[in-house]
Amino acid sequence: xxxxxxxxxxxxxxxxxxxxxxxxxxxxxxxxxxxxxxxxxxxxxxxxxxxxxxxxxxxxxxxxxxxxxxxxxxxxxxxxxxxxxxxxxxxxxxxxxxxxxxxxxxxxxxxxxxxxxxxxxxxxxxxxxxxxxxxxxxxxxxxxxxxxxxxxxxxxxxxxxxxxxxxxxxxxxxxxxxxxxxxxxxxxxxxxxxxxxxxxxxxxxxxxxxxxxxxxxxxxxxxxxxxxxxxxxxxxxxxxxxxxxxxxxxxxxxxxxxxxxxxxxxxxxxxxxxxxxxxxxxxxxxxxxxxxxxxxxxxxxxxxxxxxxxxxxxx
Ligand code: COA
Numbered sequence: 001x002x003x004x005x006x007x008x009x010x011x012x013x014x015x016x017x018x019x020x021x022x023x024x025x026x027x028x029x030x031x032x033x034x035x036x037x038x039x040x041x042x043x044x045x046x047x048x049x050x051x052x053x054x055x056x057x058x059x060x061x062x063x064x065x066x067x068x069x070x071x072x073x074x075x076x077x078x079x080x081x082x083x084x085x086x087x088x089x090x091x092x093x094x095x096x097x098x099x100x101x102x103x104x105x106x107x108x109x110x111x112x113x114x115x116x117x118x119x120x121x122x123x124x125x126x127x128x129x130x131x132x133x134x135x136x137x138x139x140x141x142x143x144x145x146x147x148x149x150x151x152x153x154x155x156x157x158x159x160x161x162x163x164x165x166x167x168x169x170x171x172x173x174x175x176x177x178x179x180x181x182x183x184x185x186x187x188x189x190x191x192x193x194x195x196x197x198x199x200x201x202x203x204x205x206x207x208x209x210x211x212x213x214x215x216x217x218x219x220x221x222x223x224x225x226x227x228x229x230x231x232x233x234x235x236x237x238x239x240x241x242x243x244x245x246x247x248x249x250x251x252x253x254x255x256x257x258x259x260x261x262x263x264x265x266x267x268x269x270x271x272x273x274x275x276x277x278x279x280x281x282x283x284x285x286x287x288x289x290x291x292x293x294x295x296x297x298x299x300x301x302x303x304x305x306x307x308x309x310x311x312x313x314x315x
Contacts, residue, residue, distance in 0.1 A: 175305055
């Protein structure tokens with residue numbers, strides 16, 4: 001398959017580090033050097049579904065296709081206002097498509113997992129065009145009293161349209177169960193029979209463990225693929241990594257021994273928007289003319305699970 005269109009949508013509300021320090025014991029002087037984040041876009045009066053639908057429509061427009069051309073929608077989403085139906089169903093109606101839609105929850109690595117599912121459908125000959133939409137509002141998962149976590153995240157949606165082609169050179173997915181490092185727990189409706197103790201817990205993170213996992217998983221996934229394909233890190237033109245933290249990105253870059261110019265970033269202005277991060281960055285690079293047809297791209301993402309994945313593709 002190949003990517004023939006991209007789109008993204010981010011909330012209009014910009015929250016700077018200085019704005020956070022008005023109600024949290026934090027500062028730009030702490031956040032920026034440790035994360036590379038200056039500000040993030042946070043949902044206020046928007047609905048995530050509307051951002052997702054807008055990103056999807058932009059990707060279709062960019063591809064020169066209409067909703068009726070799409071055979072399958074894969075939506076990557078951790079939380080939104082609906083528990084059911086899935087966000088993919090809402091997007092399907094919102095863009096006027098009639099094809100099947102599924103949701104996946106692979107946290108920040110969702111775009112790579114969605115690409116893998118799409119590639120499998122192409123290989124099976126089941127689809128001609130697929131729409132992937134990654135839409136996330138992690139700012140609704142964190143406690144805004146918890147300076148350890150809430151400063152890291154922003155919201156948004158990114159989408160990609162795929163059609164038949166031979167541009168995906170390889171995809172590597174990795175999962176290593178670790179439920180105590182990065183997690184959120186919600187309570188469900190009570191029943192007369194529930195006797196166990198239950199409590200809602202906002203997004204919790206062991207930052208240094210997550211940092212180490214991210215570097216190891218991402219550089220490992222990319223190196224695995226390069227090795228499988230008989231390629232060297234030098235043969236990749238652009239590395240589009242999950243925008244969680246500039247220090248994570250720089251450490252992976254050091255592992256790969258590659259120049260900064262190959263690593264476009266937007267973490268400074270977006271923060272970590274979970275699975276939306278990679279497709280938003282891809283869309284920005286596509287629209288800014290950074291990506292040229294024939295360029296070799298490595299995308300890599302990592303997050304809760306722990307789940308990670310990488311893809312090497314020709315643009
Ligand atoms: N503002 C000010 N101080 C803060 C703070 C904030 N926003 N958040 C934490 N601190 C404090 C801590 O309370 C701690 O104080 P103490 O020493 O008095 O106990 C101190 O800063 C150091 O905390 P620590 O967690 O050791 O900092 P760190 O150097 O590990 O940096 C992260 C924290 C979160 C920036 C870093 O661990 C990281 O980037 N982890 C990966 C996070 C990530 O990307 N997650 C998503 C992946 S998908």
